[in-house]
Amino acid sequence: MAFVPVTVSRPQVLPPLFTSRRLYVHIFLLLIIVLILVVVRFMSHVRLTFVHYHMESDTDAELVTLPKSFAREKGAFCLDGSPPAYYYRPSPIISSNLWIIYLPGGGWCVSEEDCFQRSLTSLGSSHVAPTSLSMDGFLSKNCNNNPDFCWWNVLIFHYCDGGSFLGNQSHNVDFKSRSLYMRGGRIFEALIEYLMSTTGLKDAEQIILSGTSAGGIGALIHTDLLRSRLPPSVKTLHVLVDGAMFVDVPDVDGQRSMAKMLSSFYHLHSVKDATSIQECTRTMKKEDTWRCLLPQVYQSFVFTPAFFIQSIYDTWQRTNVLKVPCFAVTCPEAHLDEVYKARDAVQSMAQQIMTSRKNGVFLTVCPAHTILIRPYFYKKEVGNPTIQKSLSSWLQHSEVQTHVDVNLPLEAAVEMCQTA
Numbered sequence: 521m522a523f524v525p526v527t528v529s530r531p532q533v534l535p536p537l538f539t540s541r542r543l544y545v546h547i548f549l550l551l552i553i554v555l556i557l558v559v560v561r562f563m564s565h566v567r568l569t570f571v572h573y574h575m576e577s578d579t580d581a582e583l584v585t586l587p588k589s590f591a592r593e594k595g596a597f598c599l600d601g602s603p604p605a606y607y608y609r610p611s612p613i614i615s616s617n618l619w620i621i622y623l624p625g626g627g628w629c630v631s632e633e634d635c636f637q638r639s640l641t642s643l644g645s646s647h648v649a650p651t652s653l654s655m656d657g658f659l660s661k662n663c664n665n666n667p668d669f670c671w672w673n674v675l676i677f678h679y680c681d682g683g684s685f686l687g688n689q690s691h692n693v694d695f696k697s698r699s700l701y702m703r704g705g706r707i708f709e710a711l712i713e714y715l716m717s718t719t720g721l722k723d724a725e726q727i728i729l730s731g732t733s734a735g736g737i738g739a740l741i742h743t744d745l746l747r748s749r750l751p752p753s754v755k756t757l758h759v760l761v762d763g764a765m766f767v768d769v770p771d772v773d774g775q776r777s778m779a780k781m782l783s784s785f786y787h788l789h790s791v792k793d794a795t796s797i798q799e800c801t802r803t804m805k806k807e808d809t810w811r812c813l814l815p816q817v818y819q820s821f822v823f824t825p826a827f828f829i830q831s832i833y834d835t836w837q838r839t840n841v842l843k844v845p846c847f848a849v850t851c852p853e854a855h856l857d858e859v860y861k862a863r864d865a866v867q868s869m870a871q872q873i874m875t876s877r878k879n880g881v882f883l884t885v886c887p888a889h890t891i892l893i894r895p896y897f898y899k900k901e902v903g904n905p906t907i908q909k910s911l912s913s914w915l916q917h918s919e920v921q922t923h924v925d926v927n928l929p930l931e932a933a934v935e936m937c938q939t940a
């Protein structure tokens with residue numbers, strides 16, 4: 521029997537092109553592709569929206585942390601030992617020589633425990649600082665709202681020392697397994713030196729040093745020192761002090777809370793060793809040297825033209841200095857006396873500041889604490905120019921005092937400001 525290989529022709533197994541099952545698969549794939557296209561289209565639309573939003577928003581000042589070696593060399597540290605930092609938003613105009621330096625507020629730490637707690641937050645560290653900032657008012661880059669300053673270079677110093685950028689405590693304080701540094705004065709100096717060597721600040725023609733609340737005190741006290749560090753090419757230096765007309769008036773229990781707060785922070789942070797304040801402290805009796813922190817006292821030592829912005833009904837001072845339990849903008853009748861005493865103290869401070877013709881004061885009756893970098897900056901108040909306008913004309917002509925009716929009772933003031 522011969523073995524004959526046979527070729528059996530294999531049956532056609534290729535299926536027809538379109539079975540109904542195949543059809544479904546194709547439609548499904550087609551749908552997926554359409555879906556992908558739609559998603560891609562949508563995402564690029566979203567991205568564009570974000571780009572526009574980003575361009576129009578003020579989230580534009582970016583964080584820069586000083587090199588550790590530089591911080592160590594200067595002995596300049598945030599409370600937690602991290603290096604100082606600043607935010608920078610360059611002018612949209614290349615090689616602009618207009619510069620704003622801004623010191624933010626944020627109160628003070630007045631005890632070791634207090635500073636320890638703060639060292640765990642962004643107010644005491646550059647490690648946990650936000651990487652960019654959103655700015656409004658005087659620092660807005662929106663030229664519709666902020667026509668005078670929208671094209672300035674902006675530097676915002678990160679507030680992380682808890683002592684108005686003034687401390688110069690030579691030893692670190694060991695507290696609860698942490699080393700705390702109270703060296704705000706060194707931070708200020710280190711930042712200036714670093715910026716002078718790394719940015720266009722050295723070519724500046726006009727500089728505005730500004731500060732809010734605790735930062736306002738720092739700006740006022742450091743301004744002449746800054747002047748001494750600037751090259752002769754700088755034509756003008758002005759200082760703006762916002763919401764920092766702190767008054768030393770008794771609280772509802774007759775305690776001097778402001779005095780207590782300022783003197784505690786003065787001693788804890790060894791502010792007496794800050795070069796900038798010594799202009800004033802050397803004229804004082806030892807036990808009174810902390811009083812140099814009061815703008816009312818320090819302002820007479822300031823050579824730089826200064827502009828003060830203040831509400832005569834400062835909401836922070838009402839709560840923290842007068843200890844009046846105000847609700848929103850209104851305060852209990854029983855404590856209006858204290859509120860008016862503080863108002864009168866602000867008013868007489870304003871008069872004192874204005875005895876120097878280089879200075880300017882903008883007072884508002886609208887209850888607020890800090891105004892400079894709020895949208896309020898452009899808001900028109902009944903019978904008054906906006907702060908934006910007053911500031912602009914002061915910078916140009918150096919002669920401005922706003923006349924507010926300081927005798928306007930609180931209730932009337934509140935009403936007026938709500939309808940403004």
Ligand SMILES: *[C@@H]1O[C@H](CO)[C@@H](O)[C@H](O)[C@H]1NC(C)=O
Nearest residue numbers: 688705706709793794795796
């Ligand atoms: C801090 O104190 C030291 C020593 O007294 C002094 O040399 C230095 O200039 C001071 N720094 C500041 C920022 O005041």
